[in-house]
Amino acid sequence: MTDDDDFATEGLKSLRRAVAEALERKRLLGQYAVFWRDGRVVFEGPDAPVRAGSSEPRNEPDPEA
Secondary structure, eight states, X not given: OOHHHHHHHHHHHHHHHHXXXXXXXXXXXXXXXXXXXXXXXXXXXXXXXXXXXXXXXXXXXXXXX
16 A cells, blocks of 8 residues: 555545544434435434424435425
8 A cells, every 4th residue: 555545544534433423422412414315315313304294303315305
């Protein structure tokens, strides 16, 4: 491996760790998180916004989005 490869690998590890820590902090605080999944925005968590006309949390992609 070159120094550039090592640098990129360490950078990617740092970003993954930072995201994991941020998501864990949101989970502990009871906050929702926003993801991009299958070409759609997805809200996950206990206080996630609800879909129009539904009382269920919006934990799946919204087909209207």
